[in-house]
Amino acid sequence: MNSLQISLRKSAASWRSQAIHIRLIRLWLGVTWIYAGWDKASDSGFLTQGSPTYIGSQLEGYAAQSPVGSLFNTLIEHAQYVGIFVLLSEFAIGFATLLWIAPTSAALGGFSMSVILWLAGGFYIRPYFFSSDLAYAVLWLSYFLYLTGGRTKVNFSINRRGFMRVGTVGVLAVIASGVGKFFSSSANALSPSSSTNAGKKLIKLSNVPVGGNHSFVLASGEQAILFRTKKGIFAYSKTCTHQGCTVEYSPSNKKLICPCHSANFDPFNGAKVTIGPANAPLPKINVKIQGSWVVLA
Numbered sequence: 001m002n003s004l005q006i007s008l009r010k011s012a013a014s015w016r017s018q019a020i021h022i023r024l025i026r027l028w029l030g031v032t033w034i035y036a037g038w039d040k041a042s043d044s045g046f047l048t049q050g051s052p053t054y055i056g057s058q059l060e061g062y063a064a065q066s067p068v069g070s071l072f073n074t075l076i077e078h079a080q081y082v083g084i085f086v087l088l089s090e091f092a093i094g095f096a097t098l099l100w101i102a103p104t105s106a107a108l109g110g111f112s113m114s115v116i117l118w119l120a121g122g123f124y125i126r127p128y129f130f131s132s133d134l135a136y137a138v139l140w141l142s143y144f145l146y147l148t149g150g151r152t153k154v155n156f157s158i159n160r161r162g163f164m165r166v167g168t169v170g171v172l173a174v175i176a177s178g179v180g181k182f183f184s185s186s187a188n189a190l191s192p193s194s195s196t197n198a199g200k201k202l203i204k205l206s207n208v209p210v211g212g213n214h215s216f217v218l219a220s221g222e223q224a225i226l227f228r229t230k231k232g233i234f235a236y237s238k239t240c241t242h243q244g245c246t247v248e249y250s251p252s253n254k255k256l257i258c259p260c261h262s263a264n265f266d267p268f269n270g271a272k273v274t275i276g277p278a279n280a281p282l283p284k285i286n287v288k289i290q291g292s293w294v295v296l297a
């Protein structure tokens with residue numbers, strides 16, 4: 001019996017022996033980590049200098065805003081190796097979790113990665129529960145503690161057969177990365193939205209004081225936000241130009257902030273990027289004042 005067959009048999013037995021709520025957590029973590037690896041492997045820009053999603057740009061953003069920015073600073077010149085390490089690790093942790101191969105080590109790896117990602121881009125996200133990395137850190141830690149059964153001493157030693165099974169995870173990670181490259185597409189900046197619903201009333205002008213803002217949804221389902229200043233009314237899509245998360249306005253620092261990787265956009269200066277990893281401004285939405293209403297132009 002080869003190591004893959006052994007892994008599959010052990011995996012099936014482990015799934016049968018676990019309670020439903022643990023299976024759910026394990027499935028979610030394993031699948032999400034594999035998806036995270038796939039997302040990077042299939043993004044042709046992830047390892048390509050100059051691309052909006054280049055890992056080096058993300059590291060620069062982390063270096064500028066993280067409380068451990070100097071750590072990320074030292075990694076920038078090795079950005080491509082860091083990127084390869086991250087995507088292989090994500091695949092490996094995901095496969096190991098689902099296949100029950102060194103599950104305790106995989107859970108510890110998932111926890112460590114989540115904490116590092118939280119420090120990288122989520123540390124200053126307010127309120128804190130918008131940071132998915134922090135939530136994943138708690139989930140991985142809980143799963144790790146479940147696996148160790150509350151033991152304070154955990155045995156990470158590995159025998160020859162175990163070594164072969166860990167090797168299987170490595171091979172699966174490399175194969176998945178190669179397949180991802182085959183399906184690669186560039187997650188470039190989103191194209192500006194066209195306001196197909198011209199004339200649609202958004203809000204009564206009197207309900208948006210000067211200095212105020214108002215979030216709304218376009219007919220396409222895209223979220224947007226308008227601002228009123230002494231200079232007039234203007235609006236932007238809330239879809240982050242990095243990887244499409246929804247930005248939110250932070251009144252305290254007057255920026256639109258992405259909860260995923262903490263890109264900052266200045267709505268009072270063309271929604272330009274002030275902190276990466278995004279490097280394109282948010283798409284503008286054309287709005288105007290018509291009578292006593294703010295409408296799509």
Ligand code: FES
Nearest residue numbers: 240242243258261
């Ligand atoms: S999706 Fe990455 S910063 Fe917004």
